[in-house]
Amino acid sequence: MIFFDKLHNNILQNQSLLFVGLDPNPEMMPAHYKSQDVIDDLWNWLQFIISETADFVCAYKPTLGFYEALGVAGLELLHKTLAAIPTHIPIILDAKHSDLNTSTVFARTVFTEWQVDAITLSPYTGQDHVAPFLVYPDKAVFILCCTSNPGAEALQQYPTNESPLYLQVVKESKNWGTPEQLGLEVGTINPEVLALIRSVAPERIIMARSIWAAGNNLKQILAAGLNASGDGLLIPVPQDMLASPNLSDNIQSLRAGINQARTEIIRDGSTCSVWLPDVCLLNQHPQLDLILQLYDIGCIMFGNFVQASGATFPYYIDLRKIISNPQVFNQVLSAYEKILKNLKFDRLAGIPYGSLPTATGLSLRLHCPMIFPRKEVKAHGTRRLIEGNFYPDETVVVVDDILISGKSVMEGAEKLKSAGLKINDIVVFIDHEQGVQNRLLANGYRGHSVFTISEITETLYQAGRINQEQFLAFQESK
Numbered sequence: 069m070i071f072f073d074k075l076h077n078n079i080l081q082n083q084s085l086l087f088v089g090l091d092p093n094p095e096m097m098p099a100h101y102k103s104q105d106v107i108d109d110l111w112n113w114l115q116f117i118i119s120e121t122a123d124f125v126c127a128y129k130p131t132l133g134f135y136e137a138l139g140v141a142g143l144e145l146l147h148k149t150l151a152a153i154p155t156h157i158p159i160i161l162d163a164k165h166s167d168l169n170t171s172t173v174f175a176r177t178v179f180t181e182w183q184v185d186a187i188t189l190s191p192y193t194g195q196d197h198v199a200p201f202l203v204y205p206d207k208a209v210f211i212l213c214c215t216s217n218p219g220a221e222a223l224q225q226y227p228t229n230e231s232p233l234y235l236q237v238v239k240e241s242k243n244w245g246t247p248e249q250l251g252l253e254v255g256t257i258n259p260e261v262l263a264l265i266r267s268v269a270p271e272r273i274i275m276a277r278s279i280w281a282a283g284n285n286l287k288q289i290l291a292a293g294l295n296a297s298g299d300g301l302l303i304p305v306p307q308d309m310l311a312s313p314n315l316s317d318n319i320q321s322l323r324a325g326i327n328q329a330r331t332e333i334i335r336d337g338s339t340c341s342v343w344l345p346d347v348c349l350l351n352q353h354p355q356l357d358l359i360l361q362l363y364d365i366g367c368i369m370f371g372n373f374v375q376a377s378g379a380t381f382p383y384y385i386d387l388r389k390i391i392s393n394p395q396v397f398n399q400v401l402s403a404y405e406k407i408l409k410n411l412k413f414d415r416l417a418g419i420p421y422g423s424l425p426t427a428t429g430l431s432l433r434l435h436c437p438m439i440f441p442r443k444e445v446k447a448h449g450t451r452r453l454i455e456g457n458f459y460p461d462e463t464v465v466v467v468d469d470i471l472i473s474g475k476s477v478m479e480g481a482e483k484l485k486s487a488g489l490k491i492n493d494i495v496v497f498i499d500h501e502q503g504v505q506n507r508l509l510a511n512g513y514r515g516h517s518v519f520t521i522s523e524i525t526e527t528l529y530q531a532g533r534i535n536q537e538q539f540l541a542f543q544e545s546k
Contacts, residue, residue, distance in 0.1 A: 089305070191241055403497070
């Protein structure tokens with residue numbers, strides 16, 4: 069399971085945005101744990117913290133530096149601590165790693181040997197440092213963009229308070245990885261700083277730090293850091309709370325307070341935003357408004373994005389956000405419908421998991437029954453390869469969201485054909501081009517797309533949404 073899903077599953081299961089720092093700091097350890105062996109004492113304390121909090125937090129964050137400071141015994145303690153954490157709870161290793169030369173081997177160690185789910189990194193050696201961590205598709209990184217340390221202010225606020233360096237770090241790091249791969253670590257006692265970062269990165273997970281240092285109003289912090297859906301913000305459990313013998317009761321009380329404030333914020337801010345066009349081109353694309361909306365809500369991003377294969381693309385497309393914006397989702401369905409109404413089929417099929425909401429919407433619009441091939445076959449129940457009712461020899465049109473290599477959509481089509489169904493047409497929203505339509509044709513399928521990536525890029529460039537450098541980077545990648 070990827071980190072993003074693991075984290076959100078645990079947020080839902082434990083109804084909590086809280087994470088706990090598992091830091092073997094002898095200075096913070098309660099006196100009643102202290103004996104002759106500091107490592108054993110710390111281990112007993114860490115075990116207590118895990119057992120008291122596992123049902124009330126969404127993640128654990130061990131700080132590597134505390135374990136390293138204890139020498140070899142400390143690293144052994146780290147391994148015991150990682151093993152003691154329930155497997156369904158994600159682990160964010162707070163390493164602040166910053167060495168480019170060791171990034172590849174360190175990424176392999178923490179992700180494959182230590183089996184942590186995410187790691188914190190320093191941004192100042194750039195994307196080259198982050199890339200070795202992003203080639204693990206089920207893992208994630210958190211980029212340190214802001215710290216609460218007063219001594220860092222001269223750097224973070226440079227060159228001006230209106231355009232500080234920490235915001236530039238946010239803007240640049242967004243180009244390094246997808247929202248599922250890359251989050252932000254923000255240490256601040258100032259809700260205004262958190263709000264600025266959220267405005268620049270509305271789609272990113274923010275791991276907040278140091279928010280309790282000045283006794284801040286919890287609701288102000290949440291209002292500043294939560295995203296439009298009322299989540300996307302991880303809150304630290306106060307360090308001094310971990311020394312309490314009543315830790316379980318205290319953390320449940322804190323969780324309840326956060327959830328109540330969060331509910332009030334969501335209720336007060338609940339709305340469905342309406343997008344309005346802001347450009348007019350002489351020779352504009354017939355779907356100009358839709359392309360601009362997809363870009364404006366973060367479904368289409370330009371930068372240098374590392375793929376699971378290790379390759380770097382100058383753009384990234386994430387259509388999963390569409391379902392949270394009814395205005396855009398409605399237009400997307402209409403665009404599909406224009407293609408589908410000219411095809412002949414008995415049923416339509418969505419490819420798990422990205423296109424299932426779209427296929428469902430189209431099924432309702434067209435009054436056409438829907439089926440879908442399972443991505444994996446369950447080991448229990450009916451063990452069906454295809455969900456939904458159908459009859460052999462029926463013609464099915466396959467609907468998917470993005471066509472890159474054509475591999476996944478053709479695999480889904482082959483599953484449908486194995487059940488005696490006929491597949492002639494595959495309809496997608498965006499075609500990445502580079503010969504994929506010919507590959508479909510060579511395998512007996514007609515491909516149709518609402519947009520090609522070239523259409524989208526050229527339209528965004530003409531509309532001023534992307535600059536010449538981004539446009540040329542795309543052209544060179546073709």
